[in-house]
Amino acid sequence: MTRSLSDDRPDGPADRTESDGDAVADAEPAAVTGGAVPDDPGRIKVGVGELAVTSDDAVLTTSGLGSCVAVALVDQRTGVRGLLHAMLPAGEGRTTAVSRPAKYVDTGVDSLIGALDDAGADPRRLEARVAGGAEMLDLTDAVGPRNVERVGEVLDNAGVPVVASDVGDAVGRTVRFGPDGRLVVRAADGFERAI
Amino acid sequence: MRVDVRALGACNRLAERGAKQAAGALSDLTGTDLAVEVTGASVASGEDLAESFAGRESIGVSVGLRGGLDGEAVLAFDAANVDALLSLLPGGQSMERSAVTEVGNIALGGFLDGWANYLGKAIDMSPPRYFEADGAAVLPDGALAGDGVFLFESRLDATTTDLDFSIYMLPDSGPFRDLIVGKTAPAATAGGEADGGTASTAVPYESLSTFSSLAKKGSANAADNIAMMTGLETTVDVSRLRFVPLADVPAEVGTEPHAGTVFELQGEPSGYLAILFEESSAAAVADAMLPMEPDEPLGDMAQNALCELGNVMTSGFIDGWANVLGTSITHSPPEFVHDIGASTISPLVAKLSERQDYGFVIDTAIQTEGIQARCDVYALPDERELARALDRLSGP
Structure with missing residues (x-):
């Protein structure tokens, strides 16, 4: 049998030498996460540097947040929700922010809002919940707090209010974002609260 | 022959x-x-590779490849995981051969579609051949003869049931290496970050092999140092140099609570090193080092013991590199960590990710005899600095 060409072109730097010239724009579709099974109605896992959007009852989860930050956005009227797991504060101007916008807070939040818009949310009605951004190590010059600060700035610029947050300290977190629009944050010691 | 590590990233x-x-x-x-x-x-x-497959039994399928990619591709499941897989398939156990062949064929087909697409050339697959193999017999012909192969490994995890297994992809090494050099190296140049460029990330293939052996020596040193400090016999279970997307590293460490130490490395290469134990292992090892049982399992006394152990292990690990690379590498004092495994390593990954998306990860599993304890060492060197040091290694 023959494996032939399909429309699913690979992304990444290698594409840019392709002759047909359309390859640069093929960033990951925003509503599909790398590690996730997008049509799973139960649970969608969002990996590091990924985002996912749902308009049904799926629970969006991301685990092992340390200095990384999770941004959960919901339009309560339509129920359309999205979750971002960003690693670094600022991606603007970086090459990798084009292919992996969700790696960074600024480009990630923009992409998330865009994906929510596409999925039927009204960006003017969005509200945000934020978790993570811990200061896990002295070695790594406050990347967690810088992530949290950037989230505040970017959401402020976008006009999205932060209604609740559980950030900072030196504790790892795992989050679940369910259809009720609340973000359930579980800390490393097992303590859990909904914000 | 030179391999560009960014090209390797594209292949990954x-x-x-x-x-x-x-x-x-x-x-x-x-x-x-x-x-x-x-x-x-x-x-x-x-x-x-032969060593890392020793003692494993695999079943799977192999296909011959012609056209855009030459050689042989193998997809193997650990035999231990096959029952779990078969129980999910139509026909189940009674269909073992044909079910595995079908699964392998579908998975390899999907895998190769991506490559064909990238190469702009169709890849012909011969009909799948079912096999059961002990140890390194799983590898395609010729893999063991040359000076190295690239082994792609993906771990798949069922999100709702307790099933996970790995897929190994072994492109025939000669043609595949030509592919990396011939096709992806110039392609990677176009996508390189402005601050780096690819000249600094191309390394001779042979020095990658050397570094892989080096990683093994570092692990053996670290294990010896544990034995010396705890009096426990140690063995190195797995030690491999892998090239992975950095964002995947936290998931690999997992969400179980871990305790251990992290270090910043300075010199060439700089980077980070994390020594992580599962909670119970950390307590057991600390207990073995202390003259009396500590008041709390991972309290101050245990933390001090683990920091001291981390210091000695890290020295053992990087001394080997520095000697072979001819560079000087130092490490920071240990920082104790105790949290969700993925969370402890995420800041290290974030820092490295400011400059690179993919990284060389040396992961080593060290097992102690007598008490049930196991630790994983993650060494995360700066990609460009490592490439520079490796380049010098091959010198004129």
Whole structure:
């Protein structure tokens, strides 16, 4: 049998030498996460540097947040929700922010809002919940707090209010974002609260 | 011959996409959702590969490839995981041969679609051949003879049931290396970050093999140092140099609570090193080092003991590198960590990710005899600095 060409072109730097010239724009579709099974109605896992959007009852989860930050956005009227797991504060101007916008807070939040818009949310009605951004190590010059600060700035610029947050300290977190629009944050010691 | 580590990144991305297609196909077939947790490229000599497959039994399928990609591709499941897989397939145990062949065929087909697409050339697959193999017999012909192969490994994890397994992809090494050099190296140049460029990330293939052996020596040193400090006998279970997307590293460490130490490395290469124990292992090792049982399992006394142990292990690990690379590498004082495993390593990954998307990860599992304890060492060197040091290694 023959494996032939399909429309699913690979992304990444290698594409840019392709002759047909359309390859640069093929960033990951925003509503599909790398590690996730997008049509799973139960649970969608969002990996590091990924985002996912749902308009049904799926629970969006991301685990092992340390200095990384999770941004959960919901339009309560339509129920359309999205979750971002960003690693670094600022991606603007970086090459990798084009292919992996969700790696960074600024480009990630923009992409998330865009994906929510596409999925039927009204960006003017969005509200945000934020978790993570811990200061896990002295070695790594406050990347967690810088992530949290950037989230505040970017959401402020976008006009999205932060209604609740559980950030900072030196504790790892795992989050679940369910259809009720609340973000359930579980800390490393097992303590859990909904914000 | 030079391999560009960014080109290797592009290939890794392809392998990751292939693995996702394979996971999608398997999800459809089994009705169980599977997600690709980690995809990495191991750089290993035939000898190292033979060693890392020793004692494993695999079943799977192999196909011959012609056209855009020449050689042989093998997809293998650990025999230990096959029952779990078969139980999900239509026909189950009674259909073992044909079910595995079908799964392998579908997964390899998905995997190769990505490559064909990338190469702009069709790849012809011969009909799948079912096999059961002991140890390194799973590898394609010729893999053990040369000075090295690239082994792509993807771990697939069922999101709702307790099933995970790995897919190994072994392109025939000669043609594949030509491919990396011939096609992806210039392609990678176009995508390089403005602050780096690819000249600094191209390294001779042979020095990657050397570094892989070096990683093994470092692990052995670290294990010896544990034995010396605790009086416990130690063995190095696995030690491999892999090239992985950095964002996958936290998932690989997992969400179980871990305790251990992290270090910043300065010199060439700089980077980070994390020594992580599962909670119970950390307590057991600290207990073995202390003259009396500590008041609390991972309290101050245990933390001091683990920091001291981390210091000695890290020295053992990087001394080997510095000697062979002819550079000087120092490490920071230990910082104790105790949290969700993925959370402890995420700041290290974030810092490295400011400059690179993919990284060389040396992961080592050290097992102690007598008490049940196991630790994983993650060494995360700066990609460009490592490439520079490796380049010098091969010198004129």
